[in-house]
Amino acid sequence: MAPSSEYNARHLSVLEGLEAVRKRPGMYIGSTDSRGLMHCLWEIIDNAVDEALAGFGHDIKVILHADNSVEIHDDGRGIPVDVEPKTGLSGVEVVFTKLHAGGKFGGGSYTASGGLHGVGASVVNALSSRLDVQVDRGSKTYQMSFRRGEPGRFIDSGAKPGPNATFEPFVENSVLDVVGKAKRGVTGTRVRYWADRQIFTPDAKFSYDDLAARARQTSFLVPGLKITVRDERKLAGTPGEAGVHEEVFHHDGGISEFVEFLAADSGVTDVWRLHGSGKFKETVPVLDENGHSKIAEVERDCEVDIALRWGIGYETTMRSFVNIIATPKGGTHQSGFEAALLKTFRKAVETNARKLKAGNDKIEKDDILAGLTAVLTVRLAEPQFEGQTKEILGTSAVRAIVAKVVEKEITARLGSANRNDKAQSALLLEKMVAEMKSRISARVHKETQRRKNALETSSMPTKLADCRTDDVARSELFIVEGDSALGTAKLARSSDFQALLPIRGKILNVQKASVGDMLSNAECAALIQVVGAGSGRSFDIEAARYGKVILMTDADVDGAHIRTLLLTLFFRYMRPMVEAGRVFAAVPPLHRVEVINPGQKANEMIYTYSEAELHVLLSNLAKEGKRYKEPIQRYKGLGEMDAQQLAETTMDPRHRTLRKVGIESAQRAEEVFDLLMGSDVAPRKEFIIAGAATLDRERIDA
Structure with a gap:
């Protein structure tokens, strides 16, 4: 087959860089599955966000079309349409066809931005079977199209554009077509592209949930920015499966509001905001007037903005960002933040060791991070990332700047004379010391505890009626309500593999209580000791003494409340048992006919x-x-059954019914537990009032 007469030197100059992207896409977007597909979308969205971050835009729209294309609108300044003197190409073509080209290198257009390598738009273009870009500038609307990185025009025969339309590449000179008029003073950019299915795997698709989460996150990080996400695909399993679905994200509260959104547990402290900045010098290659690269030392500014709060729980939620770009694997800014927290709180605990009864033990990083929700942001020009995916910040000088800001601000907060600050600081230090003691206790317990059987000595609570088997997978622990039920259950159980632990009444609501209160509560402490795997972040499911934990309470309102309190304890401090499907609720009968x-x-x-x-x-x-x-x-309670009835209906594996307690959505479960069991009364009151109309009075057991 003869080579095309249209293939000339100009095509070579345009495609030589982008062909490398097509041959090795993983180097630029990480992978060619859904993750890589989403990364391409982030590149275009980040360009629009950078305009808003620079103060030139306030509105971004992202549309997922039914034909698998995606469209991004912004009201920024619009991509430059004039000719770039070095290449002789329009600014639009330079941005979409030249690697390492853009407005984020010289520092004149953006002081701090997310897209910094200058390859985002061109990489997306190279990996798209079609990309259309329209720019509103100077009261005109300009347009250019590309096929797999090559500029030209698509001849759309039908009403809807698509990648299969006839394409005419530019042979001699590129043309930036004027396709309409824009209103005076209106500027912006619209990009629509179809990902190339020659590159991406057949199952790669845009995730609406990930897109909505990213839009929400960005709206927190850029206060005042409105991001609209619209899904027209009608895909099964998505919010828009029944029709077009649209959400608008707009937050003015910044990262303080972000922390409140992320935090699920009750607070030990309010949201603390830490601000600061620093300067550092960096030796980097720069371009001189002649376009030649030379090594020079430049001075950089680094702004630090952190919002954080501690809650009563033990899980850590941390989000870190550089110029609003997420760094999920951390980097120098996060390591500086954590090092400063450890140094500052160690010093504070040592100073108040006698008051806190901390002894000679030192708190560790995990003790400090327990219950912490934090959003860490830094802004600087030309940060050094590890790879195009920007998951890790590598600029070393940022570590010391962040550490200095955190140490100064936290020290000031802990030493504040304000009554509220003093009370919160005292509670926070007590929580950290309690976490330290819990960690040390769990380690000692793990080192000394082993599975005991009925013939060996045991340090277990005397009220535990243990089983004989050493087979953890086969063993079952029944948590029964009261001593009366215990007496019947002892006769009904199979003592070979079924253990019994009675609890007295309603245990502590651990959703409201601190770690120290939970550990000092007799019922909670006994239950944690009997399960034998520790609690909180030190919980080790491999050390659990029983394969199943079964909550066996009365079939009345009080029994349901006790079961909820027990589930709250498991969810908050022994969650891996729930996640592993090892926690069950017994189902005793209501009637006997x-x-x-x-x-x-x-x-x-x-x-x-x-x-x-x-x-x-x-x-x-x-x-x-x-x-x-x-x-x-x-039956009002388990005590009304005799041993044979209890065994036949509730305890014998051959006849009983158990409900497995699962966590389909951990975040939703966290919200429900906090709503129903948390210390904040107002949301619970609203929930009860809202549901009062649907209450069936006949179901009230009174």
Whole structure:
């Protein structure tokens, strides 16, 4: 086949750089699956955000079209349309066809931006089967199209544009077409592209949830910026499966509001805001007047802005950003932040060791980070990242600047004479010391504890009725409500593999309580000791003494409340047991119906587990002409059953029903637990009032 007559030196100059992107896409976007597809989208969105960050735009729209294309609008200054003198190409073509080209190198257009390598737009272009860009500038609308990085024009025969339309590449000179008029003073850029399916895997697709999360995150980081996300794909399993779905993200509170959004537990402190800046010198190659590179020492400014708060929980939620670009794997800014926290709080605990009863032990980083929710942002010109995916900040001087700001601000907060600050600081130091003691106790326990059987000595609580087996997978721990139920359960259980632990009444609500209060509570401490795997961040599921933990409470309102309190304890301090599917709720029957059999045949006992099930049973008995003894027994508690009934209905694996406690959505579960069990009363009151109209009074067990 003869080579195309249109293939000339100009095509070579345009494609030589972008062909490298197509051959090795992983070097630029990480992968060619959904993750890489989303990274391309982030590149274009980040360019729009950089305009807003520089103060030139306030509105961004992202549209996921049904034809698998994606469109991004912004109201920034618009990509330059004039000719760039070195290449003789329009600014639009330079941005979309030249690697390492853009407005973020010289420092004149952007002081701090997310896109810094100058390859984002051109990489997306190279990996797209079609890309259209429109720019509003100077009361005109300009347009240029590309196919796999090559500029030209698509001849769209139908009403809808697409990558399969006839393409005419530019042969001699590129042309930036004027396709319309823009309103006076209106500027902006619109980019629509179709990802190249020759590059990306067949199952790669845009994730609406990831896009919405990123849009929400960015709206927090750039106060006043409005980001609209619109999904027109109608994909099953997405919020827009029933029709077009649109969300608008707009937050004026900045990263303080971001921390409040991320924090799920009750607060030990308010949101603390730490501000500061520093200067550093960096030796980098710069371009002189003739375009030649030379090594020079430049002075940089680094601005630090941090929002953080501690809650009663033990999990750490940290988000770090450089020029609003997320760095999920941290970097020098995060290491400086953590080092400063450790240094500052160690000093504070040592100073107040006697008051806090800390002894000679030192708090560790994990003790400080427990319950922390933080958003860490730094802004600087030309940060050094490790790779184009920008997941790790590598600029070494940032570590010392962040550490200095954090140390100064936290020290001032801890030494503040303000009454509220003093109270919060005292509670925070007490929490950290409690975490330290819990960690040390868990380590000692792990070193000394091993699975005990009934024939060996044990340091377990005396009220524990343990089982004989050493097989953890087979063993079961029943947590029973009260001593009366314990007596019946002892007779009903199989002592070979079923252990019993009674609890007295309603245990502590650990959603409101501190770690210290939880550890000092007798019922909570006994339960944690019996499970044998520690608590909080030191929980080791491999050390758990039982394969199943079964909550066996009465089938009434109080029983449901006790079960909820127990689940709160497991969710807050022994969550891996729940995540592993090893926590269950027993399902005791509500009714026992004694069906009268004729003649000498013994009467039949039938158990039902709900009012609806009872009505169906009675209706069926009536149809069959069978009689039953009145009154029907309604079990108010486990103590009303004899051992045989309890074993047959609730404890014997051959007949019982168990409900597995699972966490389909950890974040949603966290929100529900905090709503129902947290210390903030107002949201719970609103929830109760909102649901009052749907309450069935007949279901109230009173």
